[in-house]
Amino acid sequence: MPDRRQLLLVVITLVILCLPLIVQNTYFLGILIVIGLYAIIAGGLGVLMGYAGQVSFGQAAFYGLGAYAAGILATRYHCPPLLCIAIAPLLPTLIALLIGRSILTLREHYLALATLGFGILTFAFFNEFTELTGGPSGLTGIPYLSIGSFVLDTDREYFYLVWLAFGLTLLGIANLTKSPVGRAFKAIHSSELAAEACGINCASLKLQAFGLSAFLAGLAGSLYAFWVTFLGPSPFGFTASMEFVLMVVVGGLGTLWGPLLGAVIIVGLAEFLRWAVPVVLPAAGGEFEIVFFGIIFVLILLLRPQGILIPALNQKDRNRKMRDRQCSA
C-alpha cells in the first residue's frame, strides 16, 4: 500500500516540522535535538547491523572522533564551522576503513568485543591526550555554527538543521537499501558463504557499511560539537555505544524507520526515568534509574527480540525460519 505509506511519511515530516513551533521549552527542544543526532547514528549503525549483519559496540568512539575533530578544527585552526562539519566526519570514516578490514573478519562475540575494546581505547584517548582534547576538563570555545552572517545560536534553528541532516540520511539509506549494494548487504546478512558464492565481495561490502556507519556517527558528532560548543569525554563512553546498539535492536533490525523509533524510545525513556524515578523514590540519589532502563531492555529483548516495528506474527514466522535454517545447517 504505497499510498498509506506516503501519507504516513507526510504526516511524520509535518509533525517534525511543527514540533519546534509547539514545544517552547528549551529542555524539550534539547531532547528533540539529541533524538535527531542519535537517530542519525542509529541509522548508520542500522545499515551495519540490520543489513550487513555486523555489530559495533564502539559507535560512540566514531561519534566522539567526529565531535572532537570538528571542535579542534574550529578552535585551533579557526576553520569555518560549515567546512568543519564537512571535513570532521572524514576522520572517523578513515579510521573505520583502516581498522575495519581486520576487525570485520571477526564474528559474533569476537566482533562485539573487538569493537567494544576500540570504543574504550578511544575513550581513554579522549581522556588522556589532554593537549589535544582538553581531557576530562573538556574542550571549550567552540563557536556557534554560522553561514555567512547567519548564526545558528538558538535551539530551534539547530533543531531544523539536525533534522534536515537526519532527513537526508534517511533518504540516502532508503535509496541504498533498494540498490544492488543494499541487496548485497542483505545477502551477507543471510549467509556470507552463499553471498560469496554469488560473487559478492563480502569483505569489501562489510567495510563499506562500517565506513558509512562511522561517517554518519562522525557527522552527528560534528553537529553535536557546534550545538553544545563544549566537549567533554563523557557522552562518548561505552554507555553511549551500547545505547546506539539498543536503539537499532529495539527499533527493529533491517527496518528503515526502526533506528528513529529506537532513538525516540531510548532517549525518551532515559529522560522520563530521570524525571519519574526521583518523584517516586525521592530518597535515592545518583543515576540509579538505570535499574529500570536495564530491566525494560531485557524485557523488550525477551518478548520482542526482532524489535518493535516487526509485527509479532511475522516474528513467529521468522523464528520458525531461523530454526529451520539452524536445523538444516
Next chain:
Amino acid sequence: MGIESQYMQYLFSGLTLGSIYALIALALVVTFNITGIFNLAIGEFLAVGALSAVSLRAIGLPDVLAFALAVLIAGLLAALMERTTVYPARKASVLTLIIITIGVAIALRGAALLIWGTHPYPLPAFINVPPLNLWGAVIVPQSLLILLLAVTAVGLLFAFFELTYVGKAVRAAMINRTAARLVGIYPERLSLLAFTFSGVLAALAGIFITPITTATYDMGFMLGLKGFVAAILGGVTNVTGAIVGGLLLGIVEAIAIGTLSSGLKDAIAMIVMIIVLLTRPTGILGSGRNSI
C-alpha cells in the same frame, strides 16, 4: 630501589591483579563453553559479592559467615539471571543474548547504586601480618591470599572436572555440545550450574580484592572486561589458557602502569585484546582447541 626490585614489584602487583583477572576469565570460559554465551554481567556479580560482604560484616556477622553469605547471594543472583533471562532466550541470536547480558549488567549496577550509593567501601585485610619484603619488592599479605585463592579455585576446579560425574559431563559439554547431547547430557541443564558457578567465583574474586582496592558499585565493569581480555588471551575454550591469560595481562598492565601512565592502563588491556583477536584468535597458547 634498583631496577630489578622495581620489576619485581611490578611482577607481584601484576600477579595479584592477574589472579583476579584469571578467576573472572575462568568463570567466563566455563560459562561460555557450556552455554555459548559471553556473560557480560560477570563484573556485576563481583561487585555485588564484594559489597554484600562489606554490608553483612557491618551488621555484625563474623567475617567468614559474612563472606560465605555474600558468595551465596551472588551465586543465587546469577542463577536467577540464568532462569529469568538467559534460559528463556537461549534460542535467540548471539547479538540478542549479548545485549540481554548487558541489560542485566545495567540493572544490577543500578540496583547496587541504589543500595550502596557511590562511595567506596573498605574492608580490612584478612590477616594482620606486616608486609613482606621479597627480593626488594614489598608484598602485602592480601596479595598472597589472592594468589592462594586462585590456586585453590583452579585446583578444586580440576578436581571437579577430573573426579566427579557432573564434572565429566560439564567437560563433555564444553568439548562438544552436540556429541554430549547424543550421550544423554543436557547442556541446557548444565547452563544453570555454569552461571551459578560463575557468580560464586566472581563474588569470591570481588571479596578478596576489596581490601586492596575498596568496593564500589561500578568496580565490576572494568574488572569484568579485563576478565574478557584474559579469557581471549588464553583462547576462550581453554581453562589453563584463562589462568595464563589472566596472570599475563596482570603483569603486562603492571609494567605498563609503572613505565607509561596509569591513565592508559585500560587502553593497554584493550590494545592487547584487539591484537590477540586479530593475530591469534585461538589465544596465546595456540591451536590446542578444546583442551582443558
